[in-house]
Amino acid sequence: MLKFRPMKLASPPRLSWTRALANAITDPQELIALLRLDPHIAAETQQALKLFPLKVTRSFVARMEPGDPTDPLLRQVLPINAELESHSDFQTDPLNEKHANKLPGLLHKYHGRVLLLVTGACGINCRFCFRRNFAYSENNPGQIGWEEVFAYLAADPTIEEVIFSGGDPLLAPDNHLQFLHDHISQIKHIRRLRIHSRMPIVLPERIDQNLLKWLASSRLDVILVTHCNHANEIDQHVAHAMHALKAINVTLLNQTVLLHGVNDTATDLINLSKALFKIGILPYYLHMLDKVAGCAHFAVNEADAKQLACQLAKRLPGYLVPKLVKEVAGYPAKVPIVIEPI
Ligand code: SF4
Known part of the structure; x- marks a missing residue:
């Protein structure tokens, strides 16, 4: 029998995929509030957000651990200042x-x-x-x-x-x-x-x-x-x-x-x-x-x-x-x- 990790946040209502997509989170403040994280984190997202917008579905957020800024799912979607650092071997089209x-x-x-x-x-x-x-x-x-x-x-x-x-x-x-x-x-x-x-x-x-x-x-x-x-x-x-x-x-x-x-x-x-x-x-x-x-x-x-x-x-x-x-x-x-x- 399959067992899954219990959801930490209330699971969002099941919608058609197009409606669920339209309902995705694009505002870091909303994401941070939903996950009960320190609101100051939102300020640190602003510069990276200009490079690549935030977008994450609510059902994916429901699989994150509230209160944990190091959650592995959150890290994949939250813009952070480290994205602004330049490294010579990291390029815009690395695969040509x-x-x-x-x-x-x-x-x-x-x-x-x-x-x-x-x-x-x-x-x-x-x-x-x-x-x-x-x-x-x-x-x-x-x-x-x-x-x-x-x-x-x-x-x-x-x-x-x-x-x-x-x-x-x-x-x-x-x-x-x-x-x-x-x-x-x-x-x-x-x-x-x-x-x-x-x-x-x-x-x-x-x-x-x-x-x-x-x-x-x-x-x-x-x-x-x-x-x-x-x-x-x-x-x-x-x-x-x-x-x-x-x-x-x-x-x-x-x-x-x-x-x-x-x-x-x-x-x-x-x-x-x-x-x-x-x-x-x-x-x-x-x-x-x-x-x-x-x-x-x-x-x-x-x-x-x-x-x-x-x-x-x-x-x-x-x-x-x-x-x-x-x-x-x-x-x-x-x-x-x-x-x-x-
Ligand atoms: S890794 Fe795949 S799903 Fe994620 S943003 Fe890029 S193309 Fe889209």
Whole structure:
């Protein structure tokens, strides 16, 4: 039987996902008051807020610990002054994605796979986001632009997999997702649709009947890669959403970003792997932070990351150990970080 950490704040009423999204918190003062934190913290958010706005769903806030300014979920969303510090190796486009941006809305950086930038918006603004400075305004193809994207896919028989990315692709309405899906699935050499999304975690209401219906009808193999960084992000609503996806044969994987002060202990990562497995998700990647400007305070160095990976390997069955990887600009795949026995 699944057991989840009891919610500390009253759980917000269940709304449709669009209403719950419209009801997200964007004002640090409101967030701080809700969590019963020192009101002075709000003043320290103001400068970083200008760089990247605050956005967090109420159901995600309900999973935070009131009164704890170091809560691992809060740290992922609260703007702080450390974001203003500049570090020479942390840049606005650390992955040089401009180079892979072959057409508006399309990134082709991996062999056999392309990413479609379905939307620039997200259900939550993660302070460590590697695309927080991305030129989304230049990546809104419109109807004609999407036709060019479909032609690009059709012309390259090596492309077997299309990845819905963003922003968060599940922020897009179902009719837009279905429009993209229907065109893609007419291209014979495309076999798989992968969706990378944090929405099933931060707003599990998004996994509604409409979405399930069109996913279930797809001829493509569908893979959902959730982005979950801490076991406390998982509650009974997330479990319910995963159960519904599993019931229509969606393959469920998870990607975690290794973040200082959020999940950089073996206990945190082990608890996360076990909690994911309980709800039907296999840990897939433990990703080194991409070196994006404003995020240096979240970085864990590679030697420490290797030590953590070793501890996971020693204490978990192999299928619960995520691959430690990093992304290297211009390289056509994630780069595994090899660990040595210690
Ligand atoms: S959900 Fe993903 S794309 Fe959106 S802000 Fe968070 S890390 Fe960035």
